[in-house]
Amino acid sequence: DADVTQTPRNRITKTGKRIMLECSQTKGHDRMYWYRQDPGLGLRLIYYSFDVKDINKGEISDGYSVSRQAQAKFSLSLESAIPNQTALYFCATSDLAEEETQYFGPGTRLLVL
Amino acid sequence: AQTVTQSQPEMSVQEAETVTLSCTYDTSENNYYLFWYKQPPSRQMILVIRQEAYKQQNATENRFSVNFQKAAKSFSLKISDSQLGDTAMYFCAFINRDDKIIFGKGTRLHILP
Numbered sequence: 614d615a616d617v618t619q620t621p622r623n624r625i626t627k628t629g630k631r632i633m634l635e636c637s638q639t640k641g642h643d644r645m646y647w648y649r650q651d652p653g654l655g656l657r658l659i660y661y662s663f664d665v666k667d668i669n670k671g672e673i674s675d676g677y678s679v680s681r682q683a684q685a686k687f688s689l690s691l692e693s694a695i696p697n698q699t700a701l702y703f704c705a706t707s708d709l710a711e712e713e714t715q716y717f718g719p720g721t722r723l724l725v726l
Numbered sequence: 727a728q729t730v731t732q733s734q735p736e737m738s739v740q741e742a743e744t745v746t747l748s749c750t751y752d753t754s755e756n757n758y759y760l761f762w763y764k765q766p767p768s769r770q771m772i773l774v775i776r777q778e779a780y781k782q783q784n785a786t787e788n789r790f791s792v793n794f795q796k797a798a799k800s801f802s803l804k805i806s807d808s809q810l811g812d813t814a815m816y817f818c819a820f821i822n823r824d825d826k827i828i829f830g831k832g833t834r835l836h837i838l839p
Binding site for chain 2: 646653654655656657658661671701703707713714715716717719720722
């Protein structure tokens with residue numbers, strides 16, 4: 614089984630809809646991240662969490678919110694989806710004990726119509 | 727501000743040849759980590775190699791090696807005996823302790839048969 618899982622893997626939604634992307638990990642890592650990938654722009658950080666009670670905004674947090682339900686779960690919400698949020702979304706985990714190496718989930722491809 | 731620059735948006739080489747991907751970064755920190763990630767068409771983000779800044783010895787992983795020049799803030803990836811399965815997007819990334827990871831915009835590598 615994969616160490617970092619994301620659901621759904623693909624999602625099509627309409628403008629104005631609320632959607633949630635979920636991430637779970639079995640690595641026991643404290644730190645979790647949400648990234649967005651757009652062609653030609655690499656990965657950009659949306660939100661990150663260093664433990665269950667810690668939530669921090671990243672580079673592009675506007676239009677997104679997150680919830681860290683447990684050490685193993687970190688969800689990303691789009692309260693009112695818009696077409697320019699069409700992208701590939703990655704969840705990742707890391708731990709100081711592994712020298713900050715980030716382990717990524719398989720990604721969620723989101724299309725907002 | 728900390729930045730990561732990959733100056734080669736796209737490269738192509740023949741199978742079995744050696745190829746070098748360039749990466750430079752900017753930081754005032756002394757202790758940090760550098761990474762190369764591979765993203766094949768499956769879109770999964772896969773760790774290729776990791777380098778600790780305090781280690782002078784260049785990291786190697788089978789056919790993958792790095793040329794880490796700390797004073798020049800350069801971190802290039804060399805792929806020896808390239809294979810068709812090496813075709814992917816490659817991202818250079820930088821992190822310092824207790825901070826966020828910063829990715830370059832990527833180099834798309836094509837291995838030609």
